[in-house]
Amino acid sequence: MSGKQDYYDVLGVGREASTGEIRKAYKKLALQFHPDRNQGDDEAESQFKSVTEAYQVLSDDQKRQRYDQFGHAGLEGGAGAGFQGDIFSHFQDIFSDFFGGGFGGGSRQASRARRGRDMGVTQALSLEEAILGCKKEIELHAPTQCETCEGSGAKPGSRPKRCATCAGAGQVSTGRGFVVFTQPCPSCGGEGSVIDDPCHTCDGAGWTEATRKVSVTFPPGIDQGHRLRVAGQGLPSTSGGPPGHLYVDVALEAHPIFERQGDDLITRRTISYPAAALGDSMTIELIGGSDHEVSIEAGTQPGTIITIAGKGTPSVNGPGRGALHVVIQVDVPRELSREARRILKTLREELSGADENEDEDEDEDGKKHVKTA
Ligand SMILES: [Zn+2]
Ligand SMILES: [Zn+2]
Structure with missing residues (x-):
């Protein structure tokens, strides 16, 4: 110099x-x-x-x-x-x-001085965790800044030297006048610096392989396909810049009772034929522990969907909740006791007779009962 x-x-x-x-x-x-x-x-x-x-x-x-x-x-x-x-x-x-x-x-x-590369991981969440929100310790097996050289890659006491080819710019330009082509410097690989005396711990890389834990908070309502960015938890920079980011993709585990569609939840419930015909009520235990009473109207058909507003999942982007849809299935018994068979036969006759005289159902009830007994 x-x-x-x-x-x-x-x-x-x-x-x-x-x-x-x-x-x-x-x-x-x-x-x-x-x-x-x-x-x-x-x-x-x-x-x-x-x-x-x-x-x-x-x-x-x-x-x-x-x-x-x-x-x-x-x-x-x-x-x-x-x-x-x-x-x-x-x-x-x-x-x-x-x-x-x-x-x-x-x-x-x-x-x-460039930021380190970003990292991506996928974290599986149960539906409960996604709806209620949770905090997870994610274990990363990834490069981390070398402690011996503090990431410079150079032996302690020395430091990387400015690359002579690109004068530290990390890129070289060719051409003259209006057309200039710029490409990463071939001598330093775009780093802008070269290491004469590499650190022994990391062989000049500036990082070592290590396992570390990152605490990640998943907000209530987070869903399959959502991606969280955890700033500064990616890979260390190789050029003295800040570390990259960690991106966490959410994978939702299947739930035995609830199915999720956006902010709505769907559940399938089977009721008996008499319950469908006469009306009934059922209790649904919601995620989070509270119960919700659902009334089944008399004459509910198989496939009926009962929608309960505000009992779905919270919206991750703001206030409000989706709906809960209860899909009603009607159970047709496969095995019948002698008594059940008798009652159903009576019912069949009653219903076929009732087709023509709907208004007189109750009046005729006694008569028909006697006939089949
Ligand atoms: Zn080192
Ligand atoms: Zn260079």
Whole structure:
């Protein structure tokens, strides 16, 4: 790193410049030389990198002090390496401070310190758990940040070096003028840095395989196919960025009594033929423990659906509950006692006779009874 220009000169500020003056000078120069405004201009790009490097040092009190004392030599190696990571991520951070937003757009996004990869798991829930909501400890067998090197992949005391091919950007551009092709840097695989002295614990990967538990809260009403995002519980970043997210897909287990359709529940109940004809009532034990009394009207037909509003599952997206649908099946007995057979035969005759004289059912009841006895 010999023959480097003085950082104060690069930014055009005096050695007594305040942090505010340094920021101001950097902002002006960075905007002027930003590669997005100088497509294909190598000179501008190298200027941009120089001013960013200078700002990175002079805006940090510790680094600035070391630089003031020892010059560039004070920053090389060890904890004071002058140029770390990815200049564009630094640039983005500064400009989100300046302007409350990013700068340049998506094309530079790839060169930032990237978030770790997302992970996906599927968690089976019983219907009770889905309706009432629950908390689960999910065990993950997944890479976790290496404790020895704190995820850098470099042996403790050393650090990853800026990739020479892409100058830390993680991507290389080819072409001139209006058409520029950008691709991940082949030397560093897009990391922006290379490791000369890898950590022994993780062989330079920055992560080790481990088992960890993540506590996940499932809200009441969650359903099959719903996906929860647990921020920051995915895979660690390999470029110094934040970890990825964990996505939990819900798989609903079948329930012996209730079937779920959206926020509605369906249950099938079988009643006797006399209960269907004469009317009856039944008690349905709802999930959560409460009972609901359902009345069966006289003359209920097989397949009748009795709908009870508000007794389905809670809506995961807000207030309100679905309905409970009770599908009525009528039991036809397969075996009959002698007495039951007799009564049914009587009934058959009664019903066939009643077809023509519906109004006189009760009057004729006694007569017909006598006939068949
Ligand atoms: Zn390690
Ligand atoms: Zn590279």
